[in-house]
Amino acid sequence: MVKTSVIIDCFTDEASGYGAPPFLSTHSRYLFGCLRSEGYKVFYLTFDDLRYAAKKKISADDLSSKKELRNTTKNRDRVKEIMMNCDELNIVLGRFVNYSYVSSVPPDLDELLSQISLFNMYKRLFYIMPFEFIESDFRIKLRKNFDEVITSPIINHFFNKEDHFTAIDQISVFSAEILDQLLNPIIVELETVMGCNHKPGCRFCAESLIKSKPQYRPVDEIVKEVQAFYKHGGLYFRLGKQPNFYNYMESDPKAYKELFQKIHKAAPKLRLLHIDNTSPQDIVTNKGVEITKLIVKYCSPGNVGSFGVESFDPEVREENNLNSNVKDIMDAIRIMNKYGSGRGLNGLPKLLPGLNLIYGLKGQNKDTWKINLEALKSIYKENLLTRRTFVRKLTSMSGHLEVVPDKDMVNFEHYKTAVNKIYSLPMIKRVIPAGTILKDVRSEIIQYDKTIFRHLATNPIRIIVNKKILPNTFANIKITSHIDGFTVRGELV
Numbered sequence: 001m002v003k004t005s006v007i008i009d010c011f012t013d014e015a016s017g018y019g020a021p022p023f024l025s026t027h028s029r030y031l032f033g034c035l036r037s038e039g040y041k042v043f044y045l046t047f048d049d050l051r052y053a054a055k056k057k058i059s060a061d062d063l064s065s066k067k068e069l070r071n072t073t074k075n076r077d078r079v080k081e082i083m084m085n086c087d088e089l090n091i092v093l094g095r096f097v098n099y100s101y102v103s104s105v106p107p108d109l110d111e112l113l114s115q116i117s118l119f120n121m122y123k124r125l126f127y128i129m130p131f132e133f134i135e136s137d138f139r140i141k142l143r144k145n146f147d148e149v150i151t152s153p154i155i156n157h158f159f160n161k162e163d164h165f166t167a168i169d170q171i172s173v174f175s176a177e178i179l180d181q182l183l184n185p186i187i188v189e190l191e192t193v194m195g196c197n198h199k200p201g202c203r204f205c206a207e208s209l210i211k212s213k214p215q216y217r218p219v220d221e222i223v224k225e226v227q228a229f230y231k232h233g234g235l236y237f238r239l240g241k242q243p244n245f246y247n248y249m250e251s252d253p254k255a256y257k258e259l260f261q262k263i264h265k266a267a268p269k270l271r272l273l274h275i276d277n278t279s280p281q282d283i284v285t286n287k288g289v290e291i292t293k294l295i296v297k298y299c300s301p302g303n304v305g306s307f308g309v310e311s312f313d314p315e316v317r318e319e320n321n322l323n324s325n326v327k328d329i330m331d332a333i334r335i336m337n338k339y340g341s342g343r344g345l346n347g348l349p350k351l352l353p354g355l356n357l358i359y360g361l362k363g364q365n366k367d368t369w370k371i372n373l374e375a376l377k378s379i380y381k382e383n384l385l386t387r388r389t390f391v392r393k394l395t396s397m398s399g400h401l402e403v404v405p406d407k408d409m410v411n412f413e414h415y416k417t418a419v420n421k422i423y424s425l426p427m428i429k430r431v432i433p434a435g436t437i438l439k440d441v442r443s444e445i446i447q448y449d450k451t452i453f454r455h456l457a458t459n460p461i462r463i464i465v466n467k468k469i470l471p472n473t474f475a476n477i478k479i480t481s482h483i484d485g486f487t488v489r490g491e492l493v
Contacts, residue, residue: 005040006086007031008116010047011071011106012128013095015205016277017189017241021046021071021104022444022456024178024186026241027092027128027154030168033175034158035090043082044181047107048072050115053079064471065446068105073181083119091116091146092154094128097392102452102462103445109138113145124148126157164194165217169224176228184472185236185442187272187456188229192217193242198279198323202308203362204394205243216249223262230267236456237263240276245305246288247279253290260298271440273298274458278305278353280324280332288332292339296351301344304354304387304459305336311361311368312375319363326375337384346455347438349431352387354459357419359412360394369415376423385431388459388486389424391416424485432461436479437493443469453477453490462487 009028012019019025028044035042048071052058063069075082083089095106107115116123125146127134134142134151142149150157159167168191179186195214196205226237239245239259249255263273275295282288283305295303309329310322317325324332333353340351357372379386393412432438441453441463451469454460463477464487477490 002039002041003088004043004082004086005035006043006045006082006089007035008045008047008050008089008091010091010093010112011095011101011104012092013097013099013106014128015096016243017191018187018238019092019189020099020101020106021184022186022236023238024182024188025092026189026191027126029175029178029188030154030171031090031092031126032178033171033173034154036174036177037171038158042177043075043086044073044178045075045079045082046071046073047112047115048104049076049079052076054115061446064468065448067101067103067445070103070445070471071184073183075181083121086121088122088124089116089119091123091125092128093125096129102454109141122147124150126154127151164215165191165221168217169221172221172225173228176225176232176234179229179232179234185456186234187236187238187274188226188234189238189240190222190225191241192222192239192245192248196243197247197282198244200321202310202322203320204358214247219255219259219262222259223266226263226270227266230270235267235270236272237267237270238272238274238276238458240274240458243277244279244282245275245277246282246291251282251285251287251291253287253294256291256294257298260294264298272300272456274300274303276304276306276458278307278332280307280328283332283335284328289335289339292335292351296340296342299351300457301346301350302348302455302457302460303340303351305351306354306356306459307332309355310358311364311372313364313368313371315365316361316363316368320361330379333379333384333386334382341385346440347432347436348455349385349387352385352431354387355389357389357391358394359391359415369418372415373418373422376419380423380426386427387431388461389419389427391419420485425482428461428485428488429482432479432488434479434481437476438463438479438490439476440474441477443471443473443475445471463490464488465490465492467492 012025048069051068052072123146130151155167193214197214336353341349344350441455443451443453445452446468451465453463476493478493479488479490481489
């Protein structure tokens, strides 16, 4: 008799991989593929499906406007039946960074436990962080409430192989079947590299601890996964789940060209191909320049290469062993602008940097944020473009890392506001000035009498339209005004 397994996706988020909608995490789909490869019948549920099933009455307006219900699946009307008749429950949970999302609400552990407590089956938790990076009290709570807690990579639980990517290759065709159970279009994260080439690594980041040296996924294995998802309707892909895209195959431009060309051949009608994290110290090399040209040529416009700047303060950079130096960062911004600032068919520049700044790093002093603000001003004065700037406080992924004390939160909010006023808002006006027409933008969620549109893309800009538009409608929008560094107003054209 075929056994039935249920996956509940609680929307993961980590430094090198997105799992909150519209992204589909590698963790959930690897789990789906592993279970299918072992012969299980697998039902995929989001946590929104459980919320939906727990409510007595839900209107169409609720499904369009409530963040906690926007990401249900085709299984939402059968949740109780599915849960009562399954042999085991597998839950994917964990976030390195606690962001607030446009159209999703990841559950905390208490909400999760309240929803699953009524069901009596074997409960297995896949937590995306290693146990050594989990606070002891939280660790105890996890072990108390689940029959099994797994924190190693999901693939290892099933295959127990050193070669991470060979294992993924064996289940990629099965994992693509997960798309058949979804209602909303999603972006598939494609893993390219495991481990970081910056050693011994940035002081606050666990990425370099994953593997002693980077392990590169072969081109044909990535393409095989793209082809499998494309056959099941996948049109949106991001080469993410890695700390530095410019280090793929030791920064060999020939490998990038082969990868891009084969992806387009495998998915000729794809609608998105983006990248994620990049390292300025690899961009500024001769190979880095060639890779930049290839990204611009073969990837979709609106692409963002995220720079982990973290701080422009040289003392903070040295104290935290941050990759690159300030000169490399500035030169890398110039290189991306030189080759990527031209506009693509969707109305956005083809490839621009995205800047990340962290408040609370070791060595931060009263002058650090003055230095940061001056650096941002110099980027703006040089007439360069960047797509977005994230300012976040240092958060703990383990008991031994610093966390911004409550008393410092006033300063954090002050600097976050200052960055938006001095840099992010003027910059977004430069990147997409009023009158720009952005094409093929998706309506994501209705808020009161307005609709938030965003491209299905990396770090998309929020566009507020003063009409109620059914979610998952694609439209062209003319930008009319700017609210902040991430949000603009527009009208349908």
